[in-house]
């Protein structure tokens with residue numbers, strides 16, 4: 497079996513990568529929140545408890561749960577001192593210290609820790625009062641302002657869905673949109689290159705993180721079947737990135753159709769999976785607010801054309817487009833909040849459309865979205881709920897908090 501195997505969004509989940517929330521989610525102030533893409537200041541002990549419940553539900557259903565922070569440590573230890581040094585240089589460069597006295601001091605500080613503490617520290621952020629640096633050059637002296645951090649925390653990293661996505665037997669390691677999240681995928685790159693689970697396995701990289709003008713995030717990438725992938729054109733994923741990805745997938749994989757779905761560009765629905773997810777062979781959830789007054793939405797269906805070119809067709813009927821692509825005669829689209837405009841908007845905000853399917857027709861959702869959950873059950877879905885008062889403050893749900901590596905074929 498390949499170390500990576502994702503041919504659907506719903507096949508029985510075998511292996512998943514999570515990140516347990518740590519100090520990073522309480523190492524910021526209300527003034528930093530919007531830049532760090534948070535809407536609140538979570539209470540860490542409860543967030544951890546809720547996350548542990550989420551992990552234990554996955555384990556009860558037979559999923560092998562891996563932790564990103566532990567895999568990063570294992571990759572660094574396996575790679576040895578040179579890999580560790582290069583990783584720190586890259587992380588410091590992307591934290592705006594490519595060289596100089598601050599770079600050197602931070603590197604020495606981080607290197608003095610055992611590897612797991614170092615990984616956790618990078619994620620939690622480094623405050624200025626943790627080390628005493630004597631500035632000896634203009635650039636460093638000028639950066640000596642009242643801002644309390646040398647390295648910002650990475651509070652969004654528990655949304656492991658977004659920094660990378662496993663697709664088929666390969667991976668996309670994502671160049672993310674906002675500065676608050678860009679460094680996160682350095683961990684995914686490290687794990688792919690040096691973790692014993694992946695190292696030396698020639699894993700196809702459908703797209704790497706070295707892009708400047710286009711970006712993509714895993715919340716927008718959904719494998720619908722072994723031939724079809726849906727990708728959101730969103731606040732976080734550009735049409736150019738989708739086109740580049742389609743080109744690579746059409747050349748080197750079994751995928752021959754990309755359904756690009758254009759969703760509104762705003763923080764409440766930053767990724768496709770905040771408004772649309774697949775929950776069974778022929779069932780999806782959808783937030784009705786993404787459709788216009790005629791129940792239309794802009795969809796572009798990309799297929800391989802002549803001479804390596806890509807053809808695309810504009811469509812507007814989501815249901816029919818999905819039925820055609822998945823060869824289904826019927827399709828059930830279950831509206832978030834049962835279509836009630838107030839409940840739909842409230843529950844979408846708290847990730848009511850962000851269901852995580854762990855087997856066909858079995859999903860994990862947040863308990864707080866009781867209207868959407870009830871409706872899912874009425875449509876025959878087996879709904880397992882997890883507590884969510886603190887986890888939801890980061891604007892992501894069960895799908896966002898999971899990065900599946902292996903699923904059984906459907």
Ligand SMILES: NC(=O)NCCC[C@H](N)C(=O)O
Nearest residue numbers: 533655715767890891892896
């Ligand atoms: N796939 C997802 O929708 N992930 C949720 C990401 C939430 C995070 N606060 C962000 O804005 O990136």
